[in-house]
Amino acid sequence: MAPIPGAGLAKGLAVTLRTMTRKTVTDQYPEMQPDLPPRTRGVIGLFEENCTVCMLCARECPDWCIYIDSHKETIPAVTPGGRERSRNVLDRFAIDFSLCMYCGICIEVCPFDALFWSPEFEYAETDIRDLTHERDKLREWMWTVPAPPALDPGAEEPKEIAAARKTADKLAATQTEQGRARSGSPTGAAKPQSTAPAGAAESQSGSSAGSAESQSGSPAGPTEAQSESPAAPTDPQPGPSTGQANPSSGPAEPQPGPTHPQSGPDTSEGDAS
Numbered sequence: 001m002a003p004i005p006g007a008g009l010a011k012g013l014a015v016t017l018r019t020m021t022r023k024t025v026t027d028q029y030p031e032m033q034p035d036l037p038p039r040t041r042g043v044i045g046l047f048e049e050n051c052t053v054c055m056l057c058a059r060e061c062p063d064w065c066i067y068i069d070s071h072k073e074t075i076p077a078v079t080p081g082g083r084e085r086s087r088n089v090l091d092r093f094a095i096d097f098s099l100c101m102y103c104g105i106c107i108e109v110c111p112f113d114a115l116f117w118s119p120e121f122e123y124a125e126t127d128i129r130d131l132t133h134e135r136d137k138l139r140e141w142m143w144t145v146p147a148p149p150a151l152d153p154g155a156e157e158p159k160e161i162a163a164a165r166k167t168a169d170k171l172a173a174t175q176t177e178q179g180r181a182r183s184g185s186p187t188g189a190a191k192p193q194s195t196a197p198a199g200a201a202e203s204q205s206g207s208s209a210g211s212a213e214s215q216s217g218s219p220a221g222p223t224e225a226q227s228e229s230p231a232a233p234t235d236p237q238p239g240p241s242t243g244q245a246n247p248s249s250g251p252a253e254p255q256p257g258p259t260h261p262q263s264g265p266d267t268s269e270g271d272a273s
């Protein structure tokens, strides 16, 4: 069968027309930047403040393309008679990206989160030696590292955060207790002083309202309070309440008031007895 003249041309034009109506799948790089996934392995960034020069990354790198130099520095003892300490100081950290195969082992093994993937990939060089990035350049890549993804809302709370929260709660509870004790002690000390002259017992029985009330009810308060609450002297008294109850002053002596220095439980007990 003889070929129809112009059939090839018509076929070619049909392909052209069909392609012109399709959506393009290519990006006009470099005018248009590619939309890369967040975990793209472009280049490695170094956060050198986290690096302890443990050398794990250099040892585990299959290509031996991480170069680290360091020296030891002696830190003087912080307390007299203490031991001097030494620490590693980073002198050089470089990665040769002409050898790197982007396996990510160095980032995985770093125990101190000093290495990160950055999606940057535009660092081609005309001289292969320039592909060895020193620490300053590796640091620059850190600014291009994307933020970590948000935690799954249903995920279990990390152990570290749970421990920190527990400690903070305990500290807050202790501070609240101390605040309550500070605000409650002067009231407890003032009540018996106004009703009974048993000043000695007041200080020894601590800041508990119960002991103060028992003293106010009986004139023999000093001895009773001491025998009933032997643990009271060890109760830390805030300044004002302890100062008000000076055991050595006795019932007849005026109370020195809140400006009296902390006499301490032991002293007051000895005087009263």
Ligand code: SF4
Pocket: 060, 061, 062, 063, 064, 065, 066, 095, 099, 100, 101, 102, 103, 104, 105, 106, 107
């Ligand atoms: S990505 Fe792999 S090859 Fe590249 S420096 Fe890290 S460990 Fe070495």
Ligand code: SF4
Pocket: 050, 051, 052, 053, 054, 055, 056, 057, 058, 068, 109, 110, 111, 112, 113, 114, 115
């Ligand atoms: S593994 Fe991490 S901490 Fe250790 S030398 Fe490498 S980058 Fe520094």
